[in-house]
Amino acid sequence: MASSTTKPIFTPPSTTTSSSSSQPPTRSSLLSFLRNTASTPISLKLSHSHPSFRSLSIKNATKTIESAETSPVSKVGGKDTINSQETKPTILVSEKLGEAGLELLRNFGDVDCSYDLSQEDLCKKIASCDALIVRSGTKVTRQVFEAAKGKLKVVGRAGVGIDNVDLQAATEFGCLVVNAPSANTVAAAEHGIALLASMARNVAQADASMKAGQWQRNKHVGVSLVGKTLAVMGFGKVGSEVARRAKGLGMEVITHDPYAPADRARAIGVEVVSFDQAISTADFISLHMPLTPATKKVFNDDSFAKVKKGVRIINVARGGVIDEDALVRALDSGKVAQAALDVFTEEPPPKDSKLVQHERVTVTPHLGASTKEAQEGVAIEIAEAVVGALKGELAATAVNAPMVPAEILSELAPYVVLAERLGRLAVQLVAGGSGIKSAKVVYKSARDPDDLDTRLLRAMITKGIIEPISDSFINLVNADFTAKKKGLRISEERVVVDASPELPIFSIQLQLSTVDSKFGSAVSGGGDISIKGEVKNGIPHLTRVGSFSVDVSLEGNLILCRQVDQPGMIGQVGNILGEQNVNVSFMSVGRTVRRRNAIMAIGVDEEPSLESLKKIGEVPAIEEFVFLKL
Ligand SMILES: NC(=O)C1=CN([C@@H]2O[C@H](COP(=O)(O)OP(=O)(O)OC[C@H]3O[C@@H](n4cnc5c(N)ncnc54)[C@H](O)[C@@H]3O)[C@@H](O)[C@H]2O)C=CC1
Numbered sequence: 001m002a003s004s005t006t007k008p009i010f011t012p013p014s015t016t017t018s019s020s021s022s023q024p025p026t027r028s029s030l031l032s033f034l035r036n037t038a039s040t041p042i043s044l045k046l047s048h049s050h051p052s053f054r055s056l057s058i059k060n061a062t063k064t065i066e067s068a069e070t071s072p073v074s075k076v077g078g079k080d081t082i083n084s085q086e087t088k089p090t091i092l093v094s095e096k097l098g099e100a101g102l103e104l105l106r107n108f109g110d111v112d113c114s115y116d117l118s119q120e121d122l123c124k125k126i127a128s129c130d131a132l133i134v135r136s137g138t139k140v141t142r143q144v145f146e147a148a149k150g151k152l153k154v155v156g157r158a159g160v161g162i163d164n165v166d167l168q169a170a171t172e173f174g175c176l177v178v179n180a181p182s183a184n185t186v187a188a189a190e191h192g193i194a195l196l197a198s199m200a201r202n203v204a205q206a207d208a209s210m211k212a213g214q215w216q217r218n219k220h221v222g223v224s225l226v227g228k229t230l231a232v233m234g235f236g237k238v239g240s241e242v243a244r245r246a247k248g249l250g251m252e253v254i255t256h257d258p259y260a261p262a263d264r265a266r267a268i269g270v271e272v273v274s275f276d277q278a279i280s281t282a283d284f285i286s287l288h289m290p291l292t293p294a295t296k297k298v299f300n301d302d303s304f305a306k307v308k309k310g311v312r313i314i315n316v317a318r319g320g321v322i323d324e325d326a327l328v329r330a331l332d333s334g335k336v337a338q339a340a341l342d343v344f345t346e347e348p349p350p351k352d353s354k355l356v357q358h359e360r361v362t363v364t365p366h367l368g369a370s371t372k373e374a375q376e377g378v379a380i381e382i383a384e385a386v387v388g389a390l391k392g393e394l395a396a397t398a399v400n401a402p403m404v405p406a407e408i409l410s411e412l413a414p415y416v417v418l419a420e421r422l423g424r425l426a427v428q429l430v431a432g433g434s435g436i437k438s439a440k441v442v443y444k445s446a447r448d449p450d451d452l453d454t455r456l457l458r459a460m461i462t463k464g465i466i467e468p469i470s471d472s473f474i475n476l477v478n479a480d481f482t483a484k485k486k487g488l489r490i491s492e493e494r495v496v497v498d499a500s501p502e503l504p505i506f507s508i509q510l511q512l513s514t515v516d517s518k519f520g521s522a523v524s525g526g527g528d529i530s531i532k533g534e535v536k537n538g539i540p541h542l543t544r545v546g547s548f549s550v551d552v553s554l555e556g557n558l559i560l561c562r563q564v565d566q567p568g569m570i571g572q573v574g575n576i577l578g579e580q581n582v583n584v585s586f587m588s589v590g591r592t593v594r595r596r597n598a599i600m601a602i603g604v605d606e607e608p609s610l611e612s613l614k615k616i617g618e619v620p621a622i623e624e625f626v627f628l629k630l
């Protein structure tokens with residue numbers, strides 16, 4: 001392949017002044033990444049919201065570009081900043097939340113505490129809400145996300161279980177879901193132990209009979225816990241705390257959890273066993289797994305057939321993991337001696353529920369997390385997560401988005417901007433009629449490929465490619481989903497190079513294959529549209545177009561020209577733009593062979609008029625040119 005040289009030749013003073021666009025990308029450009037479309041006037045959305053970018057599919061790339069060329073777009077102002085004029089976000093809290101959390105929320109937004117909303121009322125309200133905070137009682141269905149019409153940015157689950165939130169719909173709508181996974185662990189574990197002990201000693205039944213005026217000492221004889229085997233089903237946060245406490249009561253504890261590391265269990269003297277082994281050897285079975293398609297009704301007639309006769313079951317996890325009719329049958333047959341249940345398939349359960357009414361069943365109305373301490377903790381945990389998400393920060397407790405630690409995030413900040421701009425440029429180089437099916441991203445870095453978390457960069461490239469040519473709004477939550485839906489396959493390659501390991505990435509190259517380009521020089525020897533960028537002094541630069549090396553900062557708009565390499569070209573084009581008062585921010589010429597072909601990359605602050613673009617095209621030595629918006 002022909003080599004090319006670079007000659008940065010013109011750097012007007014404007015690049016050295018401290019205009020907002022010439023600053024290194026700040027954290028705020030990342031903050032904007034989790035924000036939604038209409039309500040937030042951020043740079044990432046400006047071109048998308050422009051009429052000429054609407055209602056176009058990937059197939060219409062050229063149409064987009066052509067209309068972008070012919071329809072002037074007003075200057076992009078306030079780039080990469082959060083608009084200080086923004087109105088306060090509205091946060092709907094649909095279930096009781098601790099005061100400390102509400103206080104935090106009120107300091108940030110307008111808080112609407114509306115409890116016991118019907119699904120219909122929730123759908124009505126949600127259209128004006130930026131965030132929704134729920135506990136286990138609110139069903140956040142697809143209908144809710146549809147009704148939100150893109151306004152809802154985050155759903156906060158003030159607790160652990162997110163089975164009441166339609167995660168798939170949330171992801172499709174680009175809505176972040178966060179939970180509060182740790183503040184109620186101890187409360188749930190303590191409730192499990194409370195149910196275990198009270199069930200074993202018939203506390204609830206004895207209490208009810210005394211209140212009914214009876215004194216039945218012989219009827220309420222219980223069973224001892226010491227020396228008995230407890231099977232903890234699900235050795236996560238709650239399960240392991242239950243196990244610890246049960247050990248303290250002198251019980252033998254075994255556990256079944258297909259995903260928990262066995263050494264963590266062994267460290268506290270708990271053996272990890274198979275499902276069948278756990279349920280067939282236990283005297284008590286305590287459930288602590290999440291409700292998922294795999295765990296739904298995992299306790300059914302088949303499993304009850306395998307349990308030890310007279311087993312006692314505690315459920316502080318989710319009602320749905322038990323087939324409740326099967327449990328009633330197992331209780332009636334005596335296979336299961338007792339059950340203590342905090343959670344039910346339907347909450348509240350029907351008044352005539354055989355299970356609730358069963359005399360050997362102890363019930364509580366989903367109280368596992370209901371201690372003052374847990375509720376305060378959960379409220380603060382979720383309020384912080386929701387406020388963080390509304391500020392655009394990547395949440396540490398995100399359920400449907402990758403969690404990127406803050407330090408990685410700030411290190412990647414300028415590369416995130418570079419990634420999006422490369423995507424945005426590449427798609428504008430596609431010729432009409434070409435459908436983009438696959439994109440390849442090559443990251444060159446001095447670091448070990450395993451140390452390079454590229455999810456954020458991939459999402460930004462996806463955003464850059466798709467947003468200018470469709471109505472899709474893309475963020476970290478829905479980037480992969482949207483790409484897949486649009487039939488765009490993005491592959492990644494990490495290449496280790498001899499560069500400074502201080503920098504996370506040396507360069508990012510984006511290749512679009514099986515497409516035609518409207519700027520032939522952007523096509524590399526391999527036949528792909530290929531562009532490459534680097535971050536220099538914190539600023540994203542375009543460093544390669546096809547086989548040509550260039551060096552132009554990716555800040556404003558860009559004109560790429562291919563011309564015969566000859567003197568005077570820069571002056572000619574500069575004059576045309578100058579006549580129109582278009583400020584050139586940067587220019588760079590790359591060529592393959594002296595006095596043959598050269599590429600001129602010109603950064604412009606303003607959008608040149610159609611007339612000036614035409615004049616550029618008429619310069620005899622210019623063979624092709626393209627105007628690209630960032
Ligand atoms: N009743 C209540 O008020 C409360 C209920 N919960 C519920 O307790 C459950 C556990 O909560 P955490 O311990 O915080 O969650 P966690 O995520 O820390 O633990 C869940 C564990 O279940 C395991 N697991 C997944 N599939 C499994 C399967 N098929 N069989 C066995 N184990 C499986 C996971 O590997 C994980 O270790 C959740 O369902 C949660 O919603 C939690 C807090 C309060």
Ligand SMILES: O=C(O)C(=O)COP(=O)(O)O
Pocket residue numbers: 135136137158159160161162184366367368369370
């Ligand atoms: O955190 C959980 O998973 C819980 O089940 C607690 O539910 P709640 O917030 O009390 O409705």
